Amino acid sequence: MSNVLFARVARLVAVVTVCLVAAACSQTRPELGADGSVVPGSGQDFVVNVGDRVFFNNNQSSLSPAARATLDKQAQWLNAYSNYTITIEGHADERGTRQYNIALGARRAQAVYDYLSAKGVSQSRIKTISYGKERPVAVCDADSCWSQNRRAVTVVNNAGS
Amino acid sequence: MSVQATSEHKGSTFWRCLGTRVKALVVAGFASVALLGPAHALIEIDITQGNLEPMPIALPHFATQGEQADLGQQISGIVTADLQRSGLFRPIDPAAHIQQNMNVNTQPRFGDWRTIGAQALVTGSVSQLPDGRLKAEFRLWDVYAGQQLIGQQFFTTPQNWRRLAHIISDEIYERLTGEKGYFDTRIVFVDESGPKDQRRKRLAIMDQDGANIRYLTNGSELVLTPRFSPVSQEITYMSYSGQNPQVYLLNIETGQRETLGNFPGMTFAPRFSPDGQRVVMSLQQGSNANIYLMDLRTRRTTRLTNTAAIDTSPSFSPDGRQIVFESDRGGSQQLYVMGSNGQNAQRISFGPGNYSTPVWSPRGDLIAFTKVHQGRFMIGVMRPDGSGERILTEGYHNEGPAWSPNGRVLTFFRDTRGGQGGPQVWTVDLTGYNEQVVQTPNFASDPAWSPLLD
Known part of the structure; x- marks a missing residue:
């Protein structure tokens, strides 16, 4: 029940993110059809219908069953649309020290890298980067925010389209 | 940028340079007012002890000659703030000072400073020379012993005035604690x-x-x-x-x-x-x-x-x-x-x-x-x-x-x-x-x- 709710919240966050991106960038391919629906194979399709991020427990980089389910869908999509390259961004919450969190974010990005490449996504398409605790998406003073920040985000790069 | 300092406390003239560019050394003597033998400080802070009582110190405004009338007050204000923030000193409110208009070249009335509980006293002056440089002098006094502990002169460019104050703070800190200071940092x-x-x-x-x-x-x-x-x-x-x-x-x-x-x-x-x-x-x-x-x-x-x-x-x-x-x-x-x-x-x-x-x-x-x-x-x-x-x-x-x-x-x-x-x-x-x-x-x-x- 709470998982369903959480998935909805996460999706809502994802949609908002896409709107911001859409407003900020001139797009090289249409993301929305004439009727407002998401175009399959577009970056927005990946964010909205696949899910671009997975979440981690405190100080952990192991993939939960929910994370693996998301990454299975990511791998399927990336194998179908093989013209895209991706950047995996690893992040940590603010309740750790800076240097360690940089390495922890890298460890989380690496976990996603390893999983996707094991699922057939060519390693030459994947780049990783860690932002440590420098790029939170939620800023409240509670674990409801920190848990959203302990994440790895798969960013689909337009360059391949 | 340079500050040259002379000191009779160290027994020989020395100088400091601020930054990497060195200017010609200026030698200036600074005769002791007290004319006592080598000072043996009676006051000392042991900073290895926890929760110690800060030392009461009086820092009357430095006398100023020249156009920048408040510069002396600003410099003694920075020294006061440095020492206070260290937690080892308790500067005494200037409003409580009995002896006023201190001259750096005359011996203080130590009784006046003992009366208000000061253990150490800093007197100083700052003036602008005809060539535009600042000249600053200060003396650190042991109020109970009635002795001068430091007497120094500094010469520097006007934009270095804050560093001048921090260097004076470091000299005072080092003389009274036995440790190097950290204010000119x-x-x-x-x-x-x-x-x-x-x-x-x-x-x-x-x-x-x-x-x-x-x-x-x-x-x-x-x-x-x-x-x-x-x-x-x-x-x-x-x-x-x-x-x-x-x-x-x-x-x-x-x-x-x-x-x-x-x-x-x-x-x-x-x-x-x-x-x-x-x-x-x-x-x-x-x-x-x-x-x-x-x-x-x-x-x-x-x-x-x-x-x-x-x-x-x-x-x-x-x-x-x-x-x-x-x-x-x-x-x-x-x-x-x-x-x-x-x-x-x-x-x-x-x-x-x-x-x-x-x-x-x-x-x-x-x-x-x-x-x-x-x-x-x-x-x-x-x-x-x-x-x-x-x-x-x-x-x-x-x-x-x-x-x-x-x-x-x-x-x-x-x-x-x-x-x-x-x-x-x-x-x-x-x-x-x-x-x-x-x-x-x-x-x-x-x-x-x-x-x-x-």
Whole structure:
């Protein structure tokens, strides 16, 4: 029940993110059809219908069953649309020290890298980067925010389209 | 930029130069007023004791001659603030002073100063010479003994007036505590502006009291963890400006910057060796971070650790023979000490909680760290063998200690809760009783202290 709710919240966050991106960038391919629906194979399709991020427990980089389910869908999509390259961004919450969190974010990005490449996504398409605790998406003073920040985000790069 | 100083206290004339450019030495005598033999101070502060009573000291406004009528008051005001912030001195309110209009060249009425409880007295004057330079004189008096402890003259350019005040503070601190001062120093840090989820970070440098902020980067790139060279006007830091986030070296006088090393991945957590000739840092390799050493002259890199763990935050001992670092090789973040060749790593932290960001005191006697336990972030110290752990401050979020050059004070940053919260730079002395915020125009984090300027 709470998982369903959480998935909805996460999706809502994802949609908002896409709107911001859409407003900020001139797009090289249409993301929305004439009727407002998401175009399959577009970056927005990946964010909205696949899910671009997975979440981690405190100080952990192991993939939960929910994370693996998301990454299975990511791998399927990336194998179908093989013209895209991706950047995996690893992040940590603010309740750790800076240097360690940089390495922890890298460890989380690496976990996603390893999983996707094991699922057939060519390693030459994947780049990783860690932002440590420098790029939170939620800023409240509670674990409801920190848990959203302990994440790895798969960013689909337009360059391949 | 130069300050020349003469002193009869030291027995011979000496001079100091500010910055790297040296001007012709100006010799000026400064005869003792008291005409007593070599002073043996009766007043002394033992700063190794905890929770001591600060020494009452009187600092009447320095007399001023010339156009800048309030300059003398400003200089004695900075000296007063420096000494007060150290926690070792209690400056007496000038409104309580009995003897007024002090002349630096006449002996004080010691009885007047004993009456108000002053143990030490500082008199001084500042004037502008026909060639435009400032001339400052000051004397430090032992009120009970009726003796002069220091008498010095300084010559410098007018824009150096704040440094002049800090140098006087250092002389007073050193004479009365027996320890080198730390007031004529700077702090490099990360200035933070903008909302929490879109922070703009800039490298910045300021005097240790928060004055004279200068920005070293423009905020277009994310920058973290700057550290001062112990021997040159250079800092090393991490930046996200290139293809990979990497460690850089920046000359703060010329603005020249370079990448350190040609590593195949992200490098971070840099710190100079005590001789300034090497930089030790972490290299991310897959899931693991290992510690590498780079020689700045030969550009050769040496791998120091090789574990399936996060090894980071390396910091040399002042003799250069050992390195303390944090590692989660045992399952949680703990502190380890190894030889500077990477051999014989020994865990030294065993208390409950996670230990990180260790930094070795320039005196060699202590290692400061961040400790996280049950959601509390603390700054503490322990001996290099792990014994004698003491927590100096704790709260919601305290992180990233760095030592003053005399090893008596730590600077760190303290963050506050929630979306509107943000970090500020603080200092705490080794007693833990004297915490001070350093006022900055924006949020500020990752402070690191410079060595004493020359």
